[in-house]
Amino acid sequence: MTGMNSASDEYADNLKIAERFFLKTYRSGFLFAVCNDELVQREVNSTLQFLLQGKGKTLHVHTWQKGDDAVHPLEQLRFLKKSVPNLGGFIFAGLDSALFQNPDLLVQLNFGREALSELGIPILFWLSTRTLQRISNEAIDLYSQRVGANLYFEQAAETTDTDNTVRRYVAQETVRSNDNISHLDARMKLLQQQLDEAEQQQRDPVVIANEIVLDLLLVYTEISGTVQLIQELMDRYNGFIDLEKPANCAIVAKVFEYVGEIEKALGLYEKVLNSYRDLARTNPQTYLTDVAMTLNNLAKLQSDKNDYAGAEQGYREALVIYRDLSKKNPQTYLPSLAMKLNNLAVLQSDKNDYAGAEQGYREALVIYRDLSKTNPQTYLPYVAGTLNNLANLQKAQNDYAGAEQGYRETLGIYRDLAQMNPQTYLPAEAKTLINVGWFYHDAVPDKQKSLDVATEVLRIVWPLTEKIPETKQYAESAKDLLKKWDIDPEEFVEQLHLHE
Secondary structure, X not given: OOHHHHHHHHHHHHHHHHHHHHHHOOOOEEEEEEOOOHHHHHHHHHHHHHHHHOOOOXXXXXXXXXXXXXXXXXXXXXXXXXXXXXXXXXXXXXXXXXXXXXXOHHHHHHHOHHHHHHOOOEEEEXXXXXXXXXXXXXXXXXXXXXXXXXXXXXXXXXHHOOOOHHHHHHHHHHHHOOHHHHHHHHHHHHHHHHHHHHHHOOOOHHHHHHHHHHHHHHHHOOOOOOHHHHHHHHHHHHHHOOOOOHHHHHHHHHHHHHHOOHHHHHHHHHHHHHHHHHHHHHXXXXXXXXXXXXXXXXXXXXXXXXXXXXXXXXHHHHHHHHHHHHHXXXXXXXXXXXXXXXXXXXXXXXXXXXXXXXXXXXXXXXXHHHHHHHOHHHHHHHHHHHHHHHHHHHHHOOOHHHHHXXXXXXXXXXXHHHHHOHHHXXXXXXXXXXXXXXXXXXXXXXXXXXXXXXXXXXXXXXXXOOOOOOHHHHHHHHHHHHHHOOOOHHHHHHHHOOOO
């Protein structure tokens, strides 16, 4: 193993230790990390925040700056703990500069170590080699209560992570902690292993690029926080990918879309579209669906760039294709037709073309209702999603009776589905409840109904935030709703005994 790889392993090991410290320390605890490079500290902080966020915990980075000495440091921390929801721990940075402003800071922290423990959360202190010497003299009691050995970070992951140990660990932890993408875990690890073996055997990079890298890139686009992994693979293998094959070209377009290089993605999608159009002229049965799918992908990007005319044209052409295909083979193509109707309706709603949007939602709803009669497990969620979209539209049009009926039917479906599969459908139920709660605040004011909804949302999502990070936003929205009714959300949560 090279010295650089050893540095990468040390960085990854330290990162894992810090992550476990925040995950496994349920009360107070002090951990010290040593680094002279402030940029490296920031990189570690952001990585830890990302990892813990995926597991339902918030890390707050507190940097003492000029003027902070006006308030005792412990008072600052008490205030911060109260103001940061779902706080899973503190990271303290900026001690060096703070000591210039307040030379007694370490002494204050040392005498206040019991108060620090009373915060009841894990705390990581960043030290430079200089402050390490000072803290061992000026805050010896605090320092002696540390958990384990100090963590030493000498270089950034960017310069040490030549074998992607750190980045892969972050990706694997993200997949492992998110049930919605956990099915990607085995495939990602297999492709990573195949890539490593192929590179060790010095196989032809053209073969590696087209037989392994493309599949691995496609997996990475399903996982948040993998931009650096993707860019590193693209830097090494993009030139070896056969872009004359439209399927390959479509994957690379999706990759560029994921990393935010929209113009490159648009150019490649247009190339893919031209290729599939040519193929469909001689073999429409095989390639018309690829034409329609590419039109949809291209229209989505155009919509994101506010090119509504181009997007609408693409969606409409895709609709024409799926209408024709669904007449010949309804069982196969009706679901795709309904999805494209939904996509166009969303665009029309964004353009304030409410009549066109409502027509699209209603046609999609008819299709999904019909499909759900024979396959409710698959299509009832689509019925609920379309009903919710239609209800939002009706609310925007001041059709409050129609909107309320739509929300209620959506809720009924999600509640039934959640009985069978709570992990998947409780978040959807909570999301719909948020819409209902705001409906009873904005459209048809009814404080009690709105508060009942907020209560139900909080009871649903509170046990889920660690397993399903997206549910945190529903809890925050419920709290925002409480604030609109002039109710202290923290006191409200305490009264519900959700922490018990």
